[in-house]
Amino acid sequence: xxxxxxxxxxxxxxxxxxxxxxxxxxxxxxxxxxxxxxxxxxxxxxxxxxxxxxxxxxxxxxxxxxxxxxxxxxxxxxxxxxxxxxxxxxxxxxxxxxxxxxxxxxxxxxx
Amino acid sequence: xxxxxxxxxxxxxxxxxxxxxxxxxxxxxxxxxxxxxxxxxxxxxxxxxxxxxxxxxxxxxxxxxxxxxxxxxxxxxxxxxxxxxxxxxxxxxxxxxxxxxxxxxxxxxxxxxx
Numbered sequence: 001x002x003x004x005x006x007x008x009x010x011x012x013x014x015x016x017x018x019x020x021x022x023x024x025x026x027x028x029x030x031x032x033x034x035x036x037x038x039x040x041x042x043x044x045x046x047x048x049x050x051x052x053x054x055x056x057x058x059x060x061x062x063x064x065x066x067x068x069x070x071x072x073x074x075x076x077x078x079x080x081x082x083x084x085x086x087x088x089x090x091x092x093x094x095x096x097x098x099x100x101x102x103x104x105x106x107x108x109x110x111x
Numbered sequence: 112x113x114x115x116x117x118x119x120x121x122x123x124x125x126x127x128x129x130x131x132x133x134x135x136x137x138x139x140x141x142x143x144x145x146x147x148x149x150x151x152x153x154x155x156x157x158x159x160x161x162x163x164x165x166x167x168x169x170x171x172x173x174x175x176x177x178x179x180x181x182x183x184x185x186x187x188x189x190x191x192x193x194x195x196x197x198x199x200x201x202x203x204x205x206x207x208x209x210x211x212x213x214x215x216x217x218x219x220x221x222x223x224x225x
Contacts, residue, residue, distance in 0.1 A: 040217075043115075043218055044202070046213035099156065103153060
């Protein structure tokens, strides 16, 4: 299975944009890129997913490189509530595909 | 809308006791997942169900663990007998649109085995 590589941690300032990188150099054509986040003492929460094109939703934007070997989760204005562990996950298409969580990146937000 | 509901939120019990964790998925979701999270191993998928039928239990650690889904609105994860190494946070999640849809997680059960 293709794997993802994320930095261990990142810091940002409140109300500034945050770019969270993810490398997935062995991604296959059937792999979707999913992002989840986990706030302290809570279960993971779905953020966004995409295949080839950039995606936007109310929570974030996902920018996918043209060769799909990397992607970036963009939080447009970080808030203190965005401090969490963010997981970049490759998930194959198909009815019974699984989510395999790695270590993720810990985002800290400074007031 | 009610999310995934897990009970209890915290459980402390002695080694050797039976432990039962409970989960109520979001109404209308046809997939249910059980995960375990520890500092050492991170978040691991234990088992998942589709339409109340277990599809993949390859993540279940050993025979001491069992999971059931008697109906679409209820699932249990049972550990018998429990051991200290079972201490972890156990999450339940559900999804619609097949296993590929976004998974909605509960707040977890923090289990401590003394």
